[in-house]
Amino acid sequence: MTNLPATIEIVPAGIGRRLGAILYDSLLVLALWFLTLLLFAMGTDSNSTTVEPTPALFVQLVCGAETVLFFYFFWMYRGRTLGMMAWHTHLATVSGEAPGAKHIILRILGATLNLASLGLGYLWILFDDEKRSFSDLLSGTRILRD
Numbered sequence: 001m002t003n004l005p006a007t008i009e010i011v012p013a014g015i016g017r018r019l020g021a022i023l024y025d026s027l028l029v030l031a032l033w034f035l036t037l038l039l040f041a042m043g044t045d046s047n048s049t050t051v052e053p054t055p056a057l058f059v060q061l062v063c064g065a066e067t068v069l070f071f072y073f074f075w076m077y078r079g080r081t082l083g084m085m086a087w088h089t090h091l092a093t094v095s096g097e098a099p100g101a102k103h104i105i106l107r108i109l110g111a112t113l114n115l116a117s118l119g120l121g122y123l124w125i126l127f128d129d130e131k132r133s134f135s136d137l138l139s140g141t142r143i144l145r146d
Helices: 015-042 056-077 082-086 101-116 120-126 134-139
Strands: 089-093 141-145
Touching: 015 056, 015 082, 015 089, 015 120, 015 141, 056 101, 082 089, 101 120, 101 134, 120 134, 134 141
Parallel strands: none
Antiparallel strands: 089 141
16 A cells, blocks of 8 residues: 555646647637538528528527537536646636636636637736636636646
8 A cells, every 4th residue: 555645745737738728728619610610501491592501699699608518518417628738727716626617617718718818817827826817816726737
């Protein structure tokens, strides 16, 4: 029987690991969007005058919903996305527990604001002692190294 350490060191993930996971997950979400767009395109007959093309706003809403569900599912039921698995990180609350629905919804909102501000919320990682982004602060979660 091996002796386990009395305390486990909690190491926040740095910006490099986070950006790697974001890039990986972005490619997966992009592939999901391509499949969705393909399905919409297959349902539109360009030669027929009776079939109207799918409105762009509807397609954007569907792709947005897919993105939210992608992150919600993986964070809720696995504690990490596929990109986070590849970069050996996971999501936890400040107290170290698995995040709940409230944490995840606030995190998705925070990530959306981070992206809308051209990544300024992620740059905060460079200045925060605990390497937290704005979405970490908003949701009460953090990204930890495995």
